[in-house]
Amino acid sequence: MSAARDQLLYALRRVLRPIVRVLIRAGVRFDEFAELARGVYVETAIRDGFGFVGVPTKARVAMVTGVGKHQVDYYIENEGALPAAKPTLAHILVEVLQKWHTEPLYVGPYGIPLELEFDAPKGGRSFRNLVRLVDETVSPGIVLEELLRSGSVIHSGEKYFRAVSRYFMMPEPMSPQQIEYFGVTLTRLANTLEFNMDPKNEVKRLERFVLADRGLPQDVVPLFENYAREKANEFLIDLDNWLTPYASPVAAEGEVRVSTGLNVFLYVDPLPDERPLRSLIRDDQEGFGF
Structure with a gap:
């Protein structure tokens, strides 16, 4: 289990890097992030009930999450303690x-x-x-x-x-719509991966990828992206047309509707940077680095 835990913590480190870049860009400090993470630990333990038999107690939530009982009380008793936002258009x-x-x-x-x-x-x-x-x-x-x-x-x-486009093109960077899309897309991807990792789920959700086994020459990457974009657009339009007959705004009596769809994205891994952090920073006595 130690090797799996090591991989999980390393995976979390990598996953958090792009998220933290966005947070820093938006002016969200670590103390805000840490408080949010603490609240999400409590919320997840209560709503998803990992390892609990029956309704969990506050003491059990505190033990499983490592969050102090008084802080568990705080998130339970204060509905507005965790951030929420109205959906954009x-x-x-x-x-x-x-x-x-x-x-x-x-x-x-x-x-x-x-x-x-x-x-x-x-x-x-x-x-x-x-x-x-x-x-x-x-x-x-x-x-x-x-x-x-x-x-x-x-x-x-x-x-x-x-x-002029079948797809909504996001406006300026860091707009509410773009940040909402960032959150929704990451959540859907993470939920799919977590669902497929859960041994209780025998039938897994669709999760496929294709990659260049030995990488691509840098000047070939734009050619691959153009080709992938063209083929993905054809595929997504075909799926969109398949879904259209089910787009009735009114559900039939007794019908339960589930939000579902398919996301496609192209990735380009950054070049690895293994330099020690010490070599990338200047001492305070050398002057402010703002």
Whole structure:
């Protein structure tokens, strides 16, 4: 078990590196992260009940997690102790673009999305009515503004708008939508890997990869990325079309709906840097390094 534990801690070190880069970029200090990690230990032990028989006690949670009992009490008694955020409009924007490319009323010959005016008579084809297909409570004006800002939709003449991408292109770096996507994607990947590692789950979820066994010459990587992007787009559009008939906004009576999907990403490992940390930092007496 020692070897497995060593691998787990080393894996965690590697996983945390890109996450910590984002945290530092966003100005999140270690003390904030440590407090959050402590609360998530408590939440996970209670909600997922590892090793517990029946309903866990506070003392048992404290023992399993290593978190002091008074701190366990704090997270249990204070509902707002763990951070939460309202969802952004990203899922609405994604679905609006999807329906613009698949709904018969909004698609022309060869599956090309039609150009739309913002408003039209009730029941007519318009951007406002397209948004209402997705969510009647959201502001169509705000949705259009976000799609224009991201570049997924452009102006066409004075009154019309054209969809130039089937996918929502994230706006500026570190935007709420991009950070939400970062969190959702990492969570889905980690949940899938953890599910497949759990011996209780005999049927594993889809998890496949392909890699260059000996790496690629640096100048070939862009060629591989372009080829992979083209093939992945074809595959994802095929899956999206398969899912379209199930996109009814109203579930049948007694029907339980499960959020599911498939993510594709290309990775490029950074070159290893084994230099000791001591060689990468300057002594304080040499002056401030800000």
